[in-house]
Amino acid sequence: MEQEEFIKKSSILEVKKQYPQAQDFLENIGLQNLPEDLPLDEALLTVPEDDLAQFDLTRKSLPEQLIEFINTIRKIKGTCTQVKNLTIIGGENKNRQKEKITLTVKAGEIISIVGPTGSGKSCLLADVECLAQGDTPSKRCIMINGGRLSDEERFDLGNRLVAQLSQNMNFVMDVSVADFLSMHAKIRLVKDEQAVVKKCFDTANKLAGEKFSDDTKVTQLSGGQSRALMIADAAYISSSPIVLIDEIENAGVDRQEAIKCLARSEKIVILSTHDPLLALGADKRIVIKNGGMDKIITTTDTEKKCRNTIKHLDDTLLDIRNRLRRGELIENIDELRNNI
Secondary structure, eight states, rough: HHHHHHHHHHHHHHHHHHHHHHHHHHHHHTTTTTOTTSHHHHHHSOOOHHHHHEEEEEEEETHHHHHHHHHHHHHHTOOOOSSSEEEEOBBTTTTOBBBOOOEEEEETTEEEEEETTTTSSHHHHHHHHHBSSOOOOTOOEEEEETOOOOOHTTOGGGGGOEEOSOOOOOOOOOBBHHHHHHHHHHHTTTTTTTHHHHHHHHHHHHHBBSSSTTSSGGGGGHHHHHHHHHHHHHHHHOOOEEEEEEEEEGGGOOOHHHHHHHHHTTOEEEESSSOOHHHHSSSEEEEETTTEEEEEEEEEEEHHHHHHHHHHHHHHHHHHHHHHHOOOOOHHHHHHHHHO
C-alpha cells in the first residue's frame, strides 16, 4: 500500500528516481513527456482518455499497471540464483553403459568438451542447458550448489540460470544494436546502464572480425557479429551464471579473447570444441566417446607450455588467412618453414 500511495502521490520525477523502470513504462505508452513536477494522478488529467484507451488503459488502471510492471521487473532481477558450483552426474552412453563420472565446476572455471564429430558433445551441452534431472536420453543429472532442482526452478523464465550461444544466432526484433543492449540492460536493472552498454558494444566490436556501428540493425549483423554481440551481452548484461558455447571456432570471432571475457565475469563456461587452443586453455576437459563422458582431464602445466607453441602455429595460419583475404599471394616457402 505504501508503494501504491508513493507512486500515485509523489511527483513523476520522484517516482522515476525511486523506480527507474517507470521511465520505460511511460515511454512504451507514449507518455514520456508528462510534467515531471506533478503527481501521476494529476499529470494523467492532461492526457485524453482516448489516448490511454488505445493501450487498454484508463486514468484509474494506469497506476495499477505501472505498479505491476515495476514489481515484475524487480522480481526478475531479485530472483537470480547465485551459482557457486555446478555438478554433472554421469548417466549412460549410447550403449547404455554407465558413465562412472561426476564433475563439479566452480564459478569462474572453464570446461571444454572434446571428441569426434557426432560423439555427443552437443548432447552434453543440451543436458546442462535444460538442467537435466535424469529425464533425458543420457539419464544425466545436473545439480546446482550441491542440490537437485525442482521443475519450477528449472523452467523459471525470470531466473534463467543458463545462457547458450549456438552456432547460429538469429534475431527476431528489428532494432538497432544500441537499442537491443539498452533494453536488455534496463530489464536486468543494470547499474550505470550507459557505461555497461558502451563496454558491451566495444567488446563485441573487439571480438567481431568485421566492425559494426551501434545504429546497425541486429537483423543485419553477420553470423560472426551476432555471436560477438551475444558473447559480450552474456559477459556484461545477462544475469545467467552459466554460459554454454557450441564450437566457437566456427563463429568468426576472436575465440580466445571471447573466452577470457566470459571467464573474467566469474561465470561457469562450458564449451564444445575441436580447437586445441581452446581445449588446452580450459581448466579441465571432458572427453566424449560413443555418446558418453569417457574421462575428465585437468590441464597440466606441461600442456599449458605446449599451448604457447600451438598458439604460434595458430597465429601463422591466421596471418595466412588474412593475407589471402587481402588478395595477396602466398609464395615464400622459406618464410612459412621458418614460422612453422
